[in-house]
Structure formats: C-alpha cells, structure tokens
Amino acid sequence: MDTRKEKFPYGIPGHNLSEIEREIPIEEPPVWPINDKLKIIGKRVNRIDAVDKVTGKAKYTSDMKLPGMLYAKMLRSKVPHAAIKSIDISEAKSLAGVHAIYLIENTQKEGEEKNNGKFPMVKYVGQPLGGVAADSLEIAKDAISLIKVNYEEKPFVIDLEAAMEMDAPIVFDVPITRQADGGDVGEVHDGSKGQGNVRGPSTSSFFGGPRGDLEQGFNEADIIVEKTYRTQVQTHMPLETHGVVVDWRPDMMMVYASTQNTNAVRNEMASIFGLPKSKVRVVCDFMGGGFGAKHSAGSFGPMAANLSKKTGRPVWLMMDRQEEHIAEGNRPNSIQYLKIGAKKNGTLTAIQQRSHGTAGVGLGAGVGRIAQVLYPCPNFATEQYDVLTNAGPGAAWRAPGNVQGAFGLEQAIDEMAEKLNMDPLKYRDLIDKSEVRKIERQRGAKLFNWSRRQPAGSGKGLVKKGLGVGQSTWPRFVTLDSSVEVKIHNDGGVEIRSSVQDIGTGTKTILAQVVAEELGLQVNDITVNIGDTFFPVGPGSGGSVVTGSITPPTRNAAFEAKTALLKLVAKKWETDSSELFIENGQVGSKKDANLKMPFKEATKLMRTSQISKIASRSDDYGGFQQPWGLAYGDLGSVQFAEVSVNTDTGFVKVDKIVAAHSCGRPLNIGQLESQINGGVIQGISYALYENRIMDTGTGHMMNANVDQYKVPYSMEIPEIETLIVEEYSALSSTDAYGIGEPANIATAAAVANAVYNAIGVRLHEIPITPSSILKALNKVS
Template sequence: MERTYRTQVQTHMPLETHGVVVDWNSDVMMIYASTQNTNAVRNEMASVFNLPKSKVRVVCDFMGGGFGAKHSAGSFGPMAANLAKKSGRPVWLMMDRKEEHHSEGNRPNSIQYLKIGAKKDGTLTGIQQRSHGTAGVALGAGVGRIAQILYPCPNFATEQYDVLTNAGPGAAWRAPGNVQGAFGLEQAIDELAEKLNVDPLSYRNQIDKSEVRKVERQRGAKLFDWSRRQPAGSDKGIVKKGLGIGQSTWPRFVTLDSSVEVKIHNDGGVEIRSGVQDIGTGTKTILAQVVAEELGLQVKDITVNIGDTFFPVGPGSGGSVVTGSITPPTRNAAFEAKNALLKLVAKEWKTDSSELFIENGQVSSKKDAGLKMPFKEATKLMQTSQISKIASRSDDYGGFQQPWGLAYGDLGSVQFAEVSVNTETGFVKVDKIVAAHSCGRPLNIGQLESQINGGVIQGVSYALYENRVMDKGTGHMMNANVDQYKVPFSMEIPEIETIIVEEYSALSSTDAYGIGEPANIATAAAIANAVYNAIGVRLYEIPITPSSILKALNKVS
C-alpha cells in the first residue's frame, strides 16, 4: 500500500500574543513574561547580557495560552531589555496579531510518502516513510516517530527532510511532528485494513500491542457504538454520515531538573514554591492537591506560589512533561516537612514519630486514640518560624535514568469521530468525538477532561479550517489575522466525550503524567477516516474543505 499525504502550515494563535515587560535596574533585570518556561527565559537573557542567573528574575503569574512556541525570550525579549537599560524605564513589548502569525512559530507542513507491506493475515512486514516539510527559516519539519513505534514492525526505514524557505520559523506545536505523522499513518492503516477486508478497529486490535490502547479501544468503541459503522459511502441521501478511528502514542517525558520547596509556617499556613509556570492547565491546583493529600489537609489550606525563577527551578511546560516531573518532588518535599513536624509532636507526647499521622487537619496517634492535636496547634511547637524542605525530581523507582532525563512508556490515546458530509455543498460537520486517554494516575479529572477537550478542538481546527495562505509571488502571508485565518467557532465544535483509563506503573511517588500532547494527535486522522467512511472517497490532504470534498466527489462521478 503506497500513498502520499499532505498537511498544511498551522500557525500559533494563542489569545495572548508573545511579549514581556522588562524593568532593568542596577540590581536585577526583572522580566514579566508570557512564557511556558521561566527558567529558559532567565537563562537566555542572562547569557545574552552576560549576567549571573541570580541577577535575572522571570515571573509568569498567568498567561493567555501557549502551545509550544513560548519557551524562549525570542527576539523581542532582548529588544525590550536593551530599551529598558537605555531608557532607565520599564518597557512593555507585546507582539501584535500579524507579528504573532509571521514570526512566533508554526507547525510545519509535510508531504509524506508511506509504503506499508503486510501479509495476507495482516501481519506488518515493512514500513517505509519519506517526508519533506518546511519550518521556514528554522528546522523541525519532521513527522515524528509515530510510524516507527505505534505498531510493531520488523522492518522500518525513514527519511525526513527540512526545506528552508524565507518564511516564519517553525516551533514546537502540541506534539510536534506526531500530529502530521498520525494523519498519514492512521489513514494508511485504515486503507490497509480495507484491502485485507478487515474492520479497521479489529485490525488495530490485531497489530497494536499496547495493553492501554486495547482497553481504550474497547471502552471507546462501546461508548461510541462502533458497531453501527457501515461500509464506506453506503449512507443514502445528500448528507452522509461517517465513522472513523485514529490512534496516537507519546512518550512519558520527565526532566530531573524539577524542584519544589514546601514550607509549613508556625501559624499553620502551608506554602508551595517553585519556578514552574501554570500555562492554564491547572498546575497550581494539582500541586495543592498533592501537598494537601500528603499533609492530611484540604486543598484550600495550601498556598501555591509558582512561576518565579527566584524559587527552586521548575520544568518548562512542553512535551507533557510538567506533571510527571514536578508532582513527585512536591509530594516528597511535603513528606519530609510532615515528618519534621511529627517529630516535634512526638517529642511533646513522648512517643515515636512513626506512630503519628495527620488526617482531616488533626495529628493523631496510631496506638492511642486519645492523643489528638489540631494541625495548627502542632505548628506552634516549632522553635523557628517555619519548616522548609526542598526536593528535586529523582530517578524513577528502579533507578531508570538517562543523562538528560527520562523518556519511556506510552501515553497513548484512541479517538473515534462521527461526521456529517453534505455532498451538495461539501460542508463537513464533526458531530461527535469520543476520546479515550491514559496518563497514569489522574490527579484532577476535571482538568484532564478540559485538556482533552482543548486538544480535540485544536485537532478539529487542524483537520478542517486552519491554513497559512502565502502569496506565491511575494512570499507574504495573506491571512495573518483572526478573521481570515479560520478556526472553529462554538457551533462547529462537536460533542466531546472523554474516557480516562487509569494505569499505574509504580515508578514515582505520584505515578501521574501529562495529557497535553496525546489529546491532539489522533483527532485529524480520525476525522479524515470518518470523512472517507461517509463519502467513499479518501482525501489525502488537509485542511478538508468544501472545495476539496466537491473536487474529490466530482472526480469519482
């Protein structure tokens, strides 16, 4: 089975554009940044201006969206700092919308050639992949390794080329490379299943060895009611319904350069400090949850101060790395602080601290039910104003380590799409997505579902709407705005149902991982497969537009 697939350039378009406020006085360069990585911005600015890191402070209390492009100081950061130094005044520099489209990152396009061989029983024998793409003046147009690792195959070869052009730079964009790669691979697997006369869900059950995705397929197919799927193009009428499936894989990335300080104050207050930023995914909430659970308190009792490089260094928000990197040291620091407090109580009660525990805001004894002390009263036993413990991310249990961090396992997902295609107008409506995902131990179901919803919406946008339009004569982007650069509005967003599959690998003190990347990878592929099932004609290029639907149907007729 040989096919070529094409994906478009998708630009970053967060509600808040890139930008900084820089206040550079004689003592410290103070930077308020819209960033996914406070530590990286600090290090970059310190390097550019030959300053000690201790003389550069980056703060990110809140930010209005970042999907991978906000990891550096960019060109605007040093510009603002130079102006602040020369003027002696704080400088505010934010990109306007046109500059954001042009200069601050995009998901590169791709032209992917795939050749897949299988035996008559469906066993994969070889996968050959060749891709070209452009990240403009930057690199990074590869289509990931999803074709190599999603389905075990004894023979695999890949060539992935960057084509440099005089256009804005590519940047990380929520599962870089893998979204493009999944669009090609998952359509190819569907087409191969059809050649073998096998249902595409059944074929994945045969060739996919992931136990987690097996459960996701089972639960997702039941909720979605996959059994109602009909042969491609068999729906009657002008508006045709179609069902499709797409899968993804993403590594469990962890960085050891992740530290947290937990303080218990002598007035009963508990504080978390870390340089890690919350880009809207709920990092503050899960840190408070982890500490509250460890200390036997309520989430509202915990104060979270993060997003400041004067606190212990935190990981950047990229690669779905934050949860798996920062929650284990948070719990470990809280554990050490709790033990220090319990030793003070044990001394007061003339007992051993190992016999004490904290639950529902009370310090109690395992052996003597009569011994009880409110947490707030226990903190008054301190001889100093606080107990402070700092912990950093350690190797996973068993000592698994790589020099730059950890990457292993599979944060996989399975998504099912239902679409309606009007064969007279070419209009495609995504009616429903069922998204089954796993990310280890789920810490906050509401936040997980919110992230999956966001990933699905971005996947719908990628499949049907977003497209950078360039003038071929001048090389200028023609739709660098929020009017002509199309994204779905509320009426175009489908019903989304999520399934969270819990999976415990017992590798850290929280066993929790991120969901950001997997939430977005499989959506466009599932929609493309559903469109084929609706109209019986396969489209190998996105975005799938009314004109491309009509063109494909006219070719058949």
C-alpha cells in the same frame, strides 16, 4: 544510596490490576493506593485560580502596568529576502513621545553567511529589524511607520516543492542550527547535510535508528499500501500573544513574560546580556495560552531589554495578531510518503517513511516518531528532510511532528485494514501491543457505539454520516531539573514554591492537591507560589512533561516537611513519630485514639518560624529508558470521530468525538477533561480549518489575522466525551503524567478516516475543505 523495597499498585483497575515490587530511595514517601482510596487525588477539584481568572483579577503579562512604563513596537522587514543598505530613523527619532530606538546590527559569527553590511540579512517578511519605545503604543506605531529601510532585494522562494528544485533561490548557503527553544520540535539534524534548500535527512530518534531489512520485509508482504499525504502550515494563535515587560534596574533585570519556561527565558537573557543568572528574574503568574512556541525569550525579549536599558524605564512589548502569525512560530507542513507491507493475516512486515516539510528559515519540520513506535514492525526506516524557505520559523506546536505523522500513518493503517477486509478497530487490536490502548479501544468503542459503523460511502441521502478512529502515542518525558520547596509555617499555613509555570493547564491546582493529600489537609489550605525564577527551578511546560516531573518532588518535599512536624509532636507526646499521622486537619496516633491535635496547633511546636524542605526529581523507580529522562511506557490515546458530510455543498461537520486517554495516575479529572477538550478542538481545527496562506509572489502571509485564518467557533465544536483510563506503572511517588500532547495527535487522522467512511473517497491532504470534498466527489474541477 540507601533504599527500601515497596509494593506498588500495577496495571489497570477493572482489567489487570496487580502489584509490583520496586526498590526506592529510603527517604521517599510510602506508596499511595489507587485513587479510589485517596481523598483528594483523582477527584474533581476546582482550579484554585478560577475566581481570579473569571473576575478579571488575574493579571497577565499584557496587563502589566509599571510606574514610568514605555510601550514598544518592533520594526519588521516588509520583504522576504534582502540585504539592508541603510535604515533612516531621523523622522521617527524626532517624533514627540519617542524615547528610544534600537536597531539590530549584524553580529556575524564564524560559519554564518557572509554579510559585510551593518545589518543582518533579511530572510523573511516579518523578520525583526529594530524597535521603538514611546509614551504610548500609538506613538510607537507611528514612529515605526516613519522609519525608512532601504532594501537590496534578492530572489526568494516560499513554496515547499519549489524550494526543493535545484535551481530555486537559496535561502541559506551555509549550515544552520536548530534554535534552542526548550520544546521538542520533532526530528532534527545538524543542518549541514543536504543540497540547496533541502537539509537532512534525519533517520533516527531516541528510540533508535533503522531496523531490519526493508527490501526483505516488502518481499514478504502480501499486501502493500503506498501513498503520499500532505499537511499544511498551522500557525500559533494563543489568546495572549507573545510578549514581555522588561524593567532593567541597576541591580536586577525584571522580566514579566508570557512564557512556558521561566528558567529558559532567564538563562537566555542572562547569556545574551552577560549577566549572572542571579541578576535576572523572570515572572509568569498567569499565561494566556502557549502551545509550544513560548519557551524562549524570542527576539522581543532582548529588544525590550535593550530599550529598557537605553531609557532606564520599564518597557512593555507585546506582539499583535499579525506578528504572532508571521514571526512567532508555526507547525511546519509536510509531504510524507508512506509504504507499508503486511501479510494476509495482517502482520506488519515493513514500514518505509520519507517526508519533506518546511519550518521556514528554521529546522524541525519532521513528522515525528509515531510511525516508528506505534505499531511494532521488524523492518522500518525513515528519512525526514527539512526544506528551507523564506518564511517565518517553525516552532514546537503541541506534539510537534507527531500530529503530521499520525495523519498519514493512521489513514494508511485504515487503508491496510480495508485491503485485508478487516474492521479498522479490530485490525488495531491485532497489530497494537499496547495494553492500555487495547482497553481504550474497548471502552471507547462501547461509549461511541462503534458497531453502528457502515461500509464506506454506503449512506443514503444528501448528508452522509461517517465514523472513524485514530490512535496516538507520546513519550513519557521527565525533566530531572525539577525542584519544589514546601514550607509549613508556625501559624498553620502551608506554602509551595517553584519556578514551574502554570500555562492554563492547572499546574497550581494539582500541586496543591498533592500537598493537601500528603498533609491530610484541604486544597484551600495550601498556598501555591510558582512561575518565578527566584523559587527552586521547575521544568518548562512542554512535551507533557510537567506533571510527571514536578509532582513527585512536590509530594516528596511535603512528606519530608510532614515527617519533621510529626517528630515535634512525637516528642511532646513521648511516642514514636512513625506511629503518628495527619488526617482531616488533625494529627493523630495509630495506637492511642485519644491522642489528637489540630494541625494548626501542631505547627506551634516549632522552635523556628517554619519548616522548609526542598526536593528534586529523582530517577524513575526501576530507572529510565534513556538516562536523560525518557521514562518507560507511553502516553497513548484512541480518538473516535463521527462526521456529517453534505455531498452537495462539501461542508463537513464533526458531530461527536469520543476521546479515550491514559496518563498514569489521574490527578484531577476535571482538568484532564478540559485539556482533552482543548486538544480535540485544536485537532478538529487542524483537520478542517487552519491553513497559512502565503503569496508566493511577495512572500507575505495573506490571512495573518483572526478573520481569514479560520478556527472553529462554538457552533462548530462537537459533542466531546472523554474516557480516562487509570493506569499504574509504579514509576514515581505520584505515578502521574501529563495529557497535553496525546489529546491533539490522533484527532485529525480520526476525522479524515470518518470523512472517508462517509463519502467513500479518501482525502490525503488537510485541511479538508468544502472544495476538496467536492473535487473528491468529482462535482467541481
């Protein structure tokens, strides 16, 4: 591969900005300067689809209406563990308006649990058993109520600790595998190790395995913090629930999906039904929220497809709110033991971590990698166990594992700072080697006015104020299977095409910004067509992966298209194309100021109707930390929280959050702030409100709704100030990364530390409720 050397901006403006030389592919574009010297990148640009969204013009999957469309409802188990003896559909089948019923039959594979019945074994309340397609949703619901399922009920277990007992009912008596959903679901293992319902442990990650000697590390420690922390199950609750509309035509299966990953859904549907990928088309133009659980076709995708195939008509199948809670994914809970040793000067000597969590009938209940990588420590080991229970499966959930892990780690670090008689922020200055987080702490502390923090529990009066801090780290994931087509049409129009989907984070807008910057145009000059598998393959939206994966090939394709256009102009002007540029919609010459041509005029020089260039993500400049696409560096944040705690009622109000973040080169400040705001709100919700309540006697979720499943309302959302630290690492042609995960990770830990600072008693379990506050203060038993 031919290469050339270029000098890139490197470091943090206003702190340590310098230059670094990189060797890059010869066909890639010249280096962009820092954002201050760019016209569109790094600015506040309104979302290009904002008007469509606020006026109702935007059509989501649930809004789809196709000619002859039927409405479907799924039949779900009402018991947590059973063999199905029979299913009687006769009454439902004869109901007027019912067009098809499809029952899921047993397809036992080698190594799976023995089941000689016609139907799969039931493992949790809400497990899909079948579906009905009818003229209306009401008829479909009525038909479901008429189906009689004859269960042979079996013992079950719901509670995490009860499931760990050796005499607990066994959920699976065979190895199970992680469900491939395209999302990072924390530390997982092969599902065969362990005893009873306990599987694991996972003892390593892509950052390596155990290091050093724990025993020696603790022997060297002068101070040890040893605590157990607990986090709850948090269910997914996007505004738009999971669902699809499937129109299985003779020559094509059309799937309109509320998905974070159009290509994963396409591949899964093609595999299930034995179709070539070219015969399955998945479209997601607008998506109403997805926090990690919308990477796969789920059970509803194949169900809608089977019903469409049986009827020859399109089938609409969207989950209702109860189904969303019980069956479509959750953040697993955790019981995590942490033991941390340090010398009198604060130097960490050892970190030991052991966790148990349940993702129900699935795997992936680990607590992530944060204890392994946030603070350098010579001696480290982790054991992360999955505990199987008869409950709905877990799924990726905005920084899976790491949110749970940060809640424990960042409280333990605060406890260590207190034992060392050090300010917790200064202690992090001592043990955290990240330069960007150092700047985030400095700038964030100034904006937050951290100096006003008082000793824990020292406030007077009924309502006590507290200040806390928490930190995060998240890998820079890159998906190399990320491609973009940029077209310049001969009427001056510019078009971007990729199957990457915009899940509400603003992907459409940043792609338009990148191309507009490269072509010297305005954002509204660019048409963005994405979220369709007929376009070049794009990455799934998860793991903060999209920006770092898709913007470099977008810029590279635009650069190649621009180069081709400038060659046509150079031929007309009888000059060299390297002397030409495009700026403010005009093609110009660096040598002759009199040579000018509107961009639109230049496109008329084409001999064909368009210039089309496709580019795919290349390796990071300087290579990857892991060859599959783990980039060097991390996405870090520092969150500051101010709370008020009423010591009479136990009510906690988060008054203010200052969120300091970095994501490489910021592309759109407004959208970054919006993402950070959303992550902060979700973190507060996790810390104080959300909690799946299960009836251990029946296996049913008791608050599977939007009334009793608590999330914060507008009056409970605090003042949020964002602070974005610009950082250049010279890793790609845009040097930009995402912000989705880091915005969520540290919030709950910061809130918990602030609550401790307010009342002087530490809570090691979330959600932090009025009841738990009053118990901590010994005001209730």
